[in-house]
Amino acid sequence: MLSDIEISRQTSLIPIGQIAAVMGLSPHHYRCYGNTRAKIAINAAANRPKQGKLVVVTAVTPTPFGEGKTVTSIGLTQALHRLGHKVCACLRQPSMGPVFGIKGGAAGGGYSQVVPMEELNLHLTGDIHAVSSAHNLAAAALDARLHHEQRLGAEEFTRQSGLAALNIDAERIVWNRVMDHNDRALRSIHVGMGTNNGPERDCSFDITAASELMAVLALSRNLVDMRARIGRLLLAFNTAGKPITAEDLGVAGAMAAILREAIEPTLMQTINGAPCLIHTGPFANIAHGNSSIIADDIALRTSDIVVTEGGFGSDMGFEKFCNIKTRASGNAPDCAVLVVTLKALKSHAGIDAEEIKQPNLAALKQGFVNLQWHIANVKQYGVPVVVAINHFPEDTDAELRWLQQQVLASGANAVAISEAFAQGAKGATVLAGQVLACLTKPRHFKPLYQPEQGLMHNLQVLAERGYGAAGVELSPQALRDLTQIIALGGEQLPLCMAKTQMSISHDAKLKGAPTGFILPISRLQLHAGAGFVTAFAGNIMTMPGLGLTPGYLKLDINARGEIIGF
Numbered sequence: 069m070l071s072d073i074e075i076s077r078q079t080s081l082i083p084i085g086q087i088a089a090v091m092g093l094s095p096h097h098y099r100c101y102g103n104t105r106a107k108i109a110i111n112a113a114a115n116r117p118k119q120g121k122l123v124v125v126t127a128v129t130p131t132p133f134g135e136g137k138t139v140t141s142i143g144l145t146q147a148l149h150r151l152g153h154k155v156c157a158c159l160r161q162p163s164m165g166p167v168f169g170i171k172g173g174a175a176g177g178g179y180s181q182v183v184p185m186e187e188l189n190l191h192l193t194g195d196i197h198a199v200s201s202a203h204n205l206a207a208a209a210l211d212a213r214l215h216h217e218q219r220l221g222a223e224e225f226t227r228q229s230g231l232a233a234l235n236i237d238a239e240r241i242v243w244n245r246v247m248d249h250n251d252r253a254l255r256s257i258h259v260g261m262g263t264n265n266g267p268e269r270d271c272s273f274d275i276t277a278a279s280e281l282m283a284v285l286a287l288s289r290n291l292v293d294m295r296a297r298i299g300r301l302l303l304a305f306n307t308a309g310k311p312i313t314a315e316d317l318g319v320a321g322a323m324a325a326i327l328r329e330a331i332e333p334t335l336m337q338t339i340n341g342a343p344c345l346i347h348t349g350p351f352a353n354i355a356h357g358n359s360s361i362i363a364d365d366i367a368l369r370t371s372d373i374v375v376t377e378g379g380f381g382s383d384m385g386f387e388k389f390c391n392i393k394t395r396a397s398g399n400a401p402d403c404a405v406l407v408v409t410l411k412a413l414k415s416h417a418g419i420d421a422e423e424i425k426q427p428n429l430a431a432l433k434q435g436f437v438n439l440q441w442h443i444a445n446v447k448q449y450g451v452p453v454v455v456a457i458n459h460f461p462e463d464t465d466a467e468l469r470w471l472q473q474q475v476l477a478s479g480a481n482a483v484a485i486s487e488a489f490a491q492g493a494k495g496a497t498v499l500a501g502q503v504l505a506c507l508t509k510p511r512h513f514k515p516l517y518q519p520e521q522g523l524m525h526n527l528q529v530l531a532e533r534g535y536g537a538a539g540v541e542l543s544p545q546a547l548r549d550l551t552q553i554i555a556l557g558g559e560q561l562p563l564c565m566a567k568t569q570m571s572i573s574h575d576a577k578l579k580g581a582p583t584g585f586i587l588p589i590s591r592l593q594l595h596a597g598a599g600f601v602t603a604f605a606g607n608i609m610t611m612p613g614l615g616l617t618p619g620y621l622k623l624d625i626n627a628r629g630e631i632i633g634f
Contacts, residue, residue, distance in 0.1 A: 143488020352379025
């Protein structure tokens, strides 16, 4: 079989204007970046009713072997397109952290791809860089304001600048810097060293996908909403303990100006010419892990079926889709597709990499509890669920038959084997048929909790019903954070849990479907612009590091200037 990039390059691309026309968009609704990409105006379909059904693709708890969630999302989109349905995919833009790190690109794979895949995985139209730039402008503005106020004194600063002194507390700046790479050396830094560069203080970098500004971009309805959210960003506290926002600092307008074009989704296409909107890139383990409300809104007004995905397992991106994104957008899922592989379930039984491809029904039965948990988790939101078994060549018929029987016995609405990677649209046709059948079923969507019940109550609900914990325990720091958040008016905001993606619990070593554990909350952070409170379950890194053999080692260009190694 050809490599992913060879398949991508052999695809006959349809001019992107024609893809836009399929969606009913006129040339004044978009701006082309060559023939392969186009920025779509956020009001492109504002005068149309929402007509589409929304399908959210999620998965079992991730394993090192990969479950193929994006392959399934794209393959399903391609299959629906092949069957004659008006369909659009809505996916997140890949961060270059994973691209150059361990995970690699996020264009799908095999014959289920968004193309050209190298354009998608490297920069695209620069939205993530715009988020980095706007975020770091606020960081630079904070340090500059701190420097000038301390250098001149409050009274003289006001006389010379005409601005009221903010009296920033250098020890209580909560806005870090960001970059779109994995760089563990920047997790803890010291800034302001040298003559006239201070004051000195400790600081850190996060990866751009973890920026609250990325969440703001993803959850905003329009430019006015985005501008208001940016103004509410909490940057620091003053020496009297009062909050300082981006509006207070006077930087919110400039940040919004930087993001003026980044708020527009980018239109691309799948291998068989189905439209795909690419927008925003928050990670689901440290952010809310879903593409933008604006992309979904455009797709729902221009297509009959919209396929999107939540990051990682159903305890991560799908939970946040239902409890954060749906509250902001009003668009609840009509159907969920839950992706699994035989290898994933065997991995949850403790089978190592050398034996994972071998038939092992006993291990499959042991690891099935993880899939069973995720089926029940999705169903508690009142959403029909189709389990997609992503097929690998070494899978045995006996194990596949057993798994399909158990899936239906566990309450899933349907199950289908997907061969989208090897066969593209054709390999996902059965899955598409099952999804279409589920879209005719009634939906009784209900979120897991109500924000007005308060943070502590909802933390308990999320721990117990969202993860299967016996309870939740806040550290002394988290208790102090809770008191401060309540004082700042954030007690009735939704929760965004930052935890490991490798387990339903907070502990990556707890596989399967753990129960009886206590979920430890190390700290809480108010994200007033995004409109949620992040709860950190344990020691969660918001800046990944590069491993021993990172992905960038494989990438290069050849004599024709083509990128190789993806």
